[in-house]
Amino acid sequence: MSLDTAEARTERAERAGGRAYLSLFKALGRGWIRDRSQIFFTILLPLMFMVLLASVFGSGDTAASRIVAVGDVAVLEGADEGEFTVTEAADLDAALAMLREGDADAAVVQDGSTVRIYPSGTSSTSGAIAEGRLSALVDDVNVEVLSAAAPGEPVLATEVEEADGGALQPIQYLAPGILAWGVAISGVFGAAGTIVDWKRDKLLRRLRLTPASVRTFLGAKVSVNLVVALGQTAVFLTVAALGFGLRLSAWTWFAAPLVLLGTLAFLAIGVVIGGIAQTSPAAAGLSNLVTMPMAFVSGAFYPLALSPQWVQWISYASPMRYLNEALQSVVVYGEPPSAVLPQIGFLAAFAAVVAFVSWKTFKFDEL
Amino acid sequence: MDAAIEVADLRKTYRGRGTGEVRAVDGVSFRVERGEFFGILGPNGAGKTTTLEIVEGLRKPDSGTVRLLGLSPWPHSPELTGRLGVQLQASAFFEFLTAREQIETFAQLYGASKARAAEMLELVGLTEHANVRCEKLSGGQQQRLSIACALVGDPELVFLDEPTAALDPQARRNLWDLMRSINAEGRTVVLTTHYMEEAEALCDRVAIMDAGKIRAVDSPAGFVRSLDAPTKVTVAAGQLSGERVQALAAGEPWTADEAAVVFETRDPRKLLTELASDGALDGLAVRTANLEDVFLHVTGREWRA
Structure with missing residues (x-):
């Protein structure tokens, strides 16, 4: 190796300019x-x-709500299995403990004609969904009873469609x-x-x-x-x-x-x-x-x-x-x-x- | 022809938080001729690297002028940088590239061929490691690759900033040979180092730097000569009687302990001949003054590399 001439060096520097970026x-x-x-x-x-x-x-709103029934809850008998998974607890305290630990979305007690709902505070969204579903279930039962008592009366019904074509x-x-x-x-x-x-x-x-x-x-x-x-x-x-x-x-x-x-x-x-x-x-x-x-x-x-x-x-x-x-x-x-x-x-x-x-x-x- | 380097009255002050002002470079001037092997020697923190960075054009001085091959290093010009080769203290490599890819990239920046890149790898003995990633190379191999990258553009002027720092003695000697050959090809080499023996072994001239100033510039031999220090001759104790030691010293200073007798003489030839005829050569050591003594003399301080 040896030292280049000045011309060779200049020429090389020119070549280098274009290739440097690449x-x-x-x-x-x-x-x-x-x-x-x-x-x-x-x-x-x-x-x-x-x-x-x-x-x-994606999953939260489609899964079945986990319900803890305390004692005999007659209203749950007509429940759709796709909407509710029901477990039973011995008393209200045990059911509330399950809610606190996130093992259930709502607890239900039926006392004669009163259905008492305890939605989960731990996971409030699924608690609210469970509450809504239970209320709807109670309404369904009431509509059935009322329709049977007054067969000729028209009854309003709702149907839920996904907006925006489900997009x-x-x-x-x-x-x-x-x-x-x-x-x-x-x-x-x-x-x-x-x-x-x-x-x-x-x-x-x-x-x-x-x-x-x-x-x-x-x-x-x-x-x-x-x-x-x-x-x-x-x-x-x-x-x-x-x-x-x-x-x-x-x-x-x-x-x-x-x-x-x-x-x-x-x-x-x-x-x-x-x-x-x-x-x-x-x-x-x-x-x-x-x-x-x-x-x-x-x-x-x-x-x-x-x-x-x-x-x-x-x-x-x-x-x-x-x-x-x-x-x-x-x-x-x-x-x-x-x-x-x-x-x-x-x-x-x-x-x-x-x-x-x-x-x-x-x-x-x-x- | 212009000098390789002309530096006049460089000054650079840093204002650090809490540390006050540090005069890193305090009125530095020197001149390096073409083809010279020039060393800047000084302890850590003496201002060597800052001086070099200003000379290379990486930093702007507060005042003073620099000419490299007759050109100013500031602002950046391809005409000048194409003629320089630089090795920095940190081994500046592209991450995750092999030794070959590394030097080929640098070759392209300088407009040099792949053949030239391969030749440089061979020169620094890394052909076998061409396909090893840079981060896997040893410290010495990284330094050699770094020097190969500095040489790939066929530079006229080469800057080496403490190239042998943190290397083992064998790797250091190998690099010395490489640096000598670079200089022997006609390239001007500027080396900073805090190793005395390195400056002594390689440099034509050495600038001794301390606390931001150049204290003296001379050839290593010239420094030692001007120091005019006596030669220290040591032999093992017990070979010479007290009177004989007195007689051999001939009025010059000497010391003795249980292990050794040390003469400080201006006429080592005569003393050594007499010691030989006495048969008193066990444990013989002859030490002439070296740059370490020069540093002590020039700065008034003990060497602390």
């Missing part, structure tokens, strides 16, 4: 694929949440929310973790001393994250559609630009966290501190419309809310992109402001 993209992408923890956080964790939440929200199965509102959350954690954790790694291993510092510019390197890094977000979205929506019956609208492809925009916003948040944190555990902790509450106030796990008013107010400041809403609109409701322009505008503004702040406050000397 080679950096390749090196960073390879590193990402080989990092199993990344695969877990971006692909498997959101899928696990979908399985968990779909079974929690809003839990998966329909859960999938966009969990996807938005998945995009958020891979963006925030990814950027924060990377910056803390750079503080430790000085890779960025080393690269600043090559002919490649910092801009090329950061561009390659962001590109890897964007490609990851697209892959994550594709895998997630495919599994949700094939495995959980999510119905995808014709506008589903528009999830791609939404997810890219969201990723930029979350990367910017991650850069701020990475600037503050000095160690990997600190970066992970701070990232959790930001993404977990954000998920709960953004309707990612639970419909915003059912959340308390103050949660809805806070949600206006969260980029995850807008990503979630926009994804829901185009993927589930099949609305055209023009319908989600406000959400796009907010996400873009949020990304720009946070990126600007992180750029201005970042201590490059630490890298």
Whole structure:
């Protein structure tokens, strides 16, 4: 080996300029694929949440109510076995103890013509469902008695139909929310973790001393994250559609630009966290501190419309809310992109402001 | 032709929370000629790394100027960085890549070929470990890979920041050979180290740095000569009578304990000849002044690496 001439060197530097971005993209992408923890956080964790939440929200209202009968409860004799599972308790105290421990949804005592219902306070939702079903059962019995006494009188009856053609199965509102959350954690954790790694291993510092510019390197890094977000979205929506019956609208492809925009916003948040944190555990902790509450106030796990008013107010400041809403609109409701322009505008503004702040406050000397 | 490095009156002060002001670099000037092997020697915290980072263009000094190969390192310019090779204290690698992928990525950044990358792996003796992930390499192997990455762009000027820190003696000697060969090819090498014997073994000239200042610059031999210190000759005790020791010392200082007699002489040739003719050579040790003594002399402080 020997020292080159100046001309050979200049020519080589020119070749290097064009290839630097590609080679950096390749090196960073390879590193990402080989990092199993990344695969877990971006692909498997959101899928696990979908399985968990779909079974929690999907099963509660269809299972039979667990009733504890104290003594002889005549009204239960005509009960539909699909609606009630009846067990017997020796006295009221034993029945109430079962309620407290969550072993039953309601206790029933029949005292002559009075049916006393004790709905569970421990699991109030299934307690309320059991109470409703028991009341309906009592009404049915009364209607039968009254019809027998006055056969000619007309009696009102209700029938319950699912609204919206049954479209809003839990998966329909859960999938966009969990996807938005998945995009958020891979963006925030990814950027924060990377910056803390750079503080430790000085890779960025080393690269600043090559002919490649910092801009090329950061561009390659962001590109890897964007490609990851697209892959994550594709895998997630495919599994949700094939495995959980999510119905995808014709506008589903528009999830791609939404997810890219969201990723930029979350990367910017991650850069701020990475600037503050000095160690990997600190970066992970701070990232959790930001993404977990954000998920709960953004309707990612639970419909915003059912959340308390103050949660809805806070949600206006969260980029995850807008990503979630926009994804829901185009993927589930099949609305055209023009319908989600406000959400796009907010996400873009949020990304720009946070990126600007992180750029201005970042201590490059630490890298 | 411009000098490889020209540094004039660099200053850099850090204002840490609670620690007050730290003058990390306090008026540093030096010049390195092309082809030279230049060492910056000093204890930890002397300001070596900060100085190097300013010279490389990673940090902006509060004041002072730097010229590398006649160019300013600030702002970043591909024309200059393409001619530099840098090895940092932390081994800065892409995560989860093998040694080969690592150096090939760096090769592409410098516009060098895959063949050149393979050649550099061979040079640092890592061809057998080409498919090992960087995090699985030993400390010495990581340092060698780091140096290979510094050389892959065929640099004119190479910066090595404590490349042998935390290596075992054998790995250190191997790296010394590598560094000598890099310099022998005509590349200018700047090395920071806190190992005296390393600076002594490798460098054409050494700058002794302490508390942010360069205290003196000279060749290792020049330093020792200018110190004008006596040679210490030690032999095991019990071979010479008290009068004989007096006679051999010939008025120069000496000490003795149960184990050994130590002469401090300006004329080691005469003393050694006489000791040989006395047959009193058991436990013989001859120690001339070294950089450690120079450091003590220059800074007025005991060496504490």
